[in-house]
Amino acid sequence: EGADANxxxxxxxxxxxxxxxxxTDVTYPxxxxxxxxxxxxxxxxxxxxxxxxxxxxxxxxxxxxTQVDEYGVNRTWEINEQTSGGSNIDVTLAWDTSxxxxxxxxxxxxxxxxxxxxxxxxxxxxxxxxxxxSLTSSNNSNLGEYVIFEDxxxxxxxxxxxxxxxxxxxxxxxxTENYHAG
Numbered sequence: 001e002g003a004d005a006n007x008x009x010x011x012x013x014x015x016x017x018x019x020x021x022x023x024t025d026v027t028y029p030x031x032x033x034x035x036x037x038x039x040x041x042x043x044x045x046x047x048x049x050x051x052x053x054x055x056x057x058x059x060x061x062x063x064x065x066t067q068v069d070e071y072g073v074n075r076t077w078e079i080n081e082q083t084s085g086g087s088n089i090d091v092t093l094a095w096d097t098s099x100x101x102x103x104x105x106x107x108x109x110x111x112x113x114x115x116x117x118x119x120x121x122x123x124x125x126x127x128x129x130x131x132x133x134s135l136t137s138s139n140n141s142n143l144g145e146y147v148i149f150e151d152x153x154x155x156x157x158x159x160x161x162x163x164x165x166x167x168x169x170x171x172x173x174x175x176t177e178n179y180h181a182g
Contacts, residue, residue, distance in 0.1 A: 003029030003037065004130070005096075016051035016078070021089070028052045034099055036075050037130060039092035043138065046086030050143075053078045058101070062113030062145040070102030073148040080143050089140045091121075093148060094132040107151040110135040114142040123151055 008029045009017045017030050021042045028038045032054045040050055055076040058068040062076070073095045081087055093110060106125050111118040121137035128134065135148060 003027070003035070005035040008035045008037070011053040011055075014053070016053040016080075018049050018051045018082075020047065021050045022047035026050075030054050032056045032075075034096055035132070036077070036096075036099065037094045037132070038077055038079070039090075039094075039129070039136075040079070041090040043088050043090050045088030046083075048086065049082040050089070051078075051080050051082075058147055061116075062118075068101070071105075071150040072101055072103065073099050073108075074101045075099055075147070077146040078144065079146055087141045087143065089143070090136060090138045091140055091146060092129060092134050092136040093146060094129045094134040095148060096132055103150045105150045108133075108135055109149045109151050110137045111147055111149060112137075112140065112142055113145040113147075118147075118149075121146075 008031050010032060011017065011030050012032050017028050019026050019028060021040045023042060023044060025039050025041045028040065030037060030052055033056050036054045038052050042048065055078065056074060057076055058072045058074050059065045059076065060068060075095060077093055079091065091110070107123060108126055109123040110121045112121055121140065122135055126133035126135055
């Protein structure tokens, strides 16, 4: 009880906080170097035990690749369930503005790394949870790495610019080069 920026479960190694989650909000008072709580609700899904760990990094490929150094929150929430299947998880992630790296916007994306790519779960202006910024996505069945990007992050863009600055909408993003529209 009484979790806050000075009183939370620090997941600074491989350990996780495991709690039972059914059809009600369950707060995970976790973080690593700062307080980054998560709230899970297995809305209509099968009750199960879920684990969460927070890493102080934002990597291109979820748990590997280059550190992203702009347009995001420098945190990764690893969320897993004890028994696979039956999840219908609502996920709320919370962060402080001091956890952001190179962000200047007001719209953010909550994304999940699945099948080799980031999948946008929800986008928009953050709400407030426990005095922190937060975003909530609903009906998640794919667990693993969850992150927050600014809506203009190269990792969430649907379109890229070629090396001459022309917008290229016919191809697919197959590299991690940072082409930005001007």
